[in-house]
Amino acid sequence: MKSLTIKQPWADAIAHSTKRTENRTWTTRHRGPILIHASGAYDQTAGLMVPDLAALHSWPDCRGAIIATADLVDIHFADGCCTPWGEPDVYHWQLDNVHALPEPVLTKGRQQLWNPAPAIIRAALDQIEEDES
Numbered sequence: 001m002k003s004l005t006i007k008q009p010w011a012d013a014i015a016h017s018t019k020r021t022e023n024r025t026w027t028t029r030h031r032g033p034i035l036i037h038a039s040g041a042y043d044q045t046a047g048l049m050v051p052d053l054a055a056l057h058s059w060p061d062c063r064g065a066i067i068a069t070a071d072l073v074d075i076h077f078a079d080g081c082c083t084p085w086g087e088p089d090v091y092h093w094q095l096d097n098v099h100a101l102p103e104p105v106l107t108k109g110r111q112q113l114w115n116p117a118p119a120i121i122r123a124a125l126d127q128i129e130e131d132e133s
Helices: 010-016 118-132
Strands: 002-008 021-024 032-042 065-077 091-106
Touching: 002 010, 010 032, 010 065, 010 091, 032 118, 065 118, 091 118
Parallel strands: 002 032
Antiparallel strands: 021 091, 032 065, 065 091
């Protein structure tokens, strides 16, 4: 299973709000389940771009951890679509079936799509399975 590291508050917007479009300058052939990893970094310009500023302050802001699972279902180049989260002139990664983890799984992130250690994957997936039962 792959993981994608995303700066805060964007990772929280995926895990705890309606953000289902991740903006990237690159694409991948990968489709299927991914883990959402909250970076240690925070996008200082986010307050200018978050559609719901009240929600921004209610998100947990956990950093350096896997915070959700999702399915990467499609990637396409921006063409004025995917509002309010899609940005122009980048690739839009479409996410579905997002599940926030009850407890973040601490781990270092990496650039691009990366492979977490099997124990990290299991710790995340066990929470989803417990939540569904």
